[in-house]
Amino acid sequence: MSVLTDIKKQLGIIEEDNSFDKDILLDINLSMGILHQIGACDEVTNIASDTEWDGLFNEESILQLAKAYMYLKVRLLFDPPTNASLLKSFEEQASEYEWRIYAVNNKKE
Secondary structure, eight states: OBHHHHHHHHHTOOTTOOTTHHHHHHHHHHHHHHHHHTTSOSSOOOOOTTOBSTTSSSOGGGHHHHHHHHHHHHHHHHSOOSSHHHHHHHHHHHHHHHHHHHHHHHHTO
């Protein structure tokens, strides 16, 4: 499954609806930039509509964390919750994922 399709599914957008693809891809790529900065991948990959998850990250062990992180970041950018408590919860969870990904990558040094 492509990164875009997976994120759209998590956002509740059907695969065939491409109305927001450019917006979602922008947010996905912003998230990839952050993931690169915290060491999840060696180089920033420009995610296109057909980019697959395989091989994007340095370690298979952080793939699920990276997926969860990317969904949260895209959700916060694309469709942030209006409930302040939920918004704060999403932001805190995204920060925790950032820390965990960073910690996994620095543990091997």
